[in-house]
Amino acid sequence: MNRTEMILTLIDRxxxxxxxxxxxxxxxxxxxxxxxxxxxxxxxxxxxRSKEKIVYLNKEGRELIASNNEVKKSxxxxxxxxxxxxxxxxxxxxxxxxxxxTEVIKEPEYSFRIQVKGLKQAVxxxxxxxxxxFTRNGYVHLIxxxxxxxxxxxxxxxxxxxxxxxxxxxxxxxxxxLYFFTxxxxxxxxxxxxxxxxxxxxxxxSEIK
DNA sequence: GACTTAATTGAGGAGTTGAA
DNA sequence: TTCAACTCCTCAATTAAGTC
Numbered sequence: 169m170n171r172t173e174m175i176l177t178l179i180d181r182x183x184x185x186x187x188x189x190x191x192x193x194x195x196x197x198x199x200x201x202x203x204x205x206x207x208x209x210x211x212x213x214x215x216x217r218s219k220e221k222i223v224y225l226n227k228e229g230r231e232l233i234a235s236n237n238e239v240k241k242s243x244x245x246x247x248x249x250x251x252x253x254x255x256x257x258x259x260x261x262x263x264x265x266x267x268x269x270t271e272v273i274k275e276p277e278y279s280f281r282i283q284v285k286g287l288k289q290a291v292x293x294x295x296x297x298x299x300x301x302f303t304r305n306g307y308v309h310l311i312x313x314x315x316x317x318x319x320x321x322x323x324x325x326x327x328x329x330x331x332x333x334x335x336x337x338x339x340x341x342x343x344x345x346l347y348f349f350t351x352x353x354x355x356x357x358x359x360x361x362x363x364x365x366x367x368x369x370x371x372x373x374s375e376i377k
Numbered sequence: 378g379a380c381t382t383a384a385t386t387g388a389g390g391a392g393t394t395g396a397a
Numbered sequence: 398t399t400c401a402a403c404t405c406c407t408c409a410a411t412t413a414a415g416t417c
Contacts, residue, residue, distance in 0.1 A: 187405080203405060205384090221405070 180235045183248045184224040192256050247315045254349050261302035271295035272335040296328050308340040314350040326362045
C-alpha cells in the first residue's frame with residue numbers, strides 16, 4: 169500500500185504522466201514490470217492512449233491520497249507530459265511544483281501623509297505563472313515549457329520575468345534561474361537571444377531525452 | 378530449512394504507427 | 398500495402414524477503 173500511495177502521490181504531483189516516464193522515474197526494473205505495476209493500480213487511474221499510454225488519477229485515486237487536484241482530460245496533456253521530461257531531466261526534485269504563481273503586491277508610496285478617507289489608493293500588483301518551479305543548491309529554478317505557444321507570447325513572458333526578477337529574488341530569498349524547454353533548434357536560438365539579460369538556459373527536448 | 382507471498386523477469390504475441 | 402519498430406499485455410518461471 170505504501171508503494172501504491174507513493175506512485176499515486178507522484179502521479180498527483182505531475183498531473184498526467186506516461187508509463188514510459190513512470191518507468192524512468194520509479195526504476196521498478198524492466199519496462200514490462202513497470203507496466204504490470206501500473207496496471208495493478210488501474211482502479212485508481214484514468215487511462216488515455218495516445219502515442220503512448222498516459223495515466224492520471226481518477227476519483228478513487230484522489231480519495232486514497234486525499235488530493236483535491238482534479239485533472240480533466242484536455243489539450244494541455246502534451247504540455248504536461250513535456251514538463252515531466254524536464255522533471256526527469258532535473259532528477260525528480262522533491263519540491264517540484266506545477267503552475268506556481270509568483271505574485272508581488274506593492275503598497276503605494278506616499279510623498280506626504282495625507283490620505284482622503286474612503287478613497288482607495290491603487291495597489292500595484294504583478295504576477296507570473298511559471299509552468300514549474302523548484303529550489304536546489306541555493307537557486308530557485310523557474311521552468312517554462314514552450315510547446316505550441318506563440319513566440320510573441322514567449323517574448324512577453326520573458327519581459328515579465330525581467331520586470332519581476334528582483335521581486336522573485338526577494339520572495340524566495342534565492343537567486344533565480346530561468347529554464348526554457350522548447351521543441352526546435354530555431355525556437356531555442358530565438359529564446360536564448362530574448363533571455364540574454366537574465367540568468368537563463370534554453371534547452372530543446374531533443375537534447376534532454 | 379521449508380514454506381508462503383510479493384516482486385521481478387523472460388518469452389511471446391497483439392495492436393498501433395510511420396516509413397518505404 | 399507491407400514491414401519494422403515500438404508499446405503494451407498475459408502467463409509462467411525465478412528470485413527475494415518474511416515467517417514459522
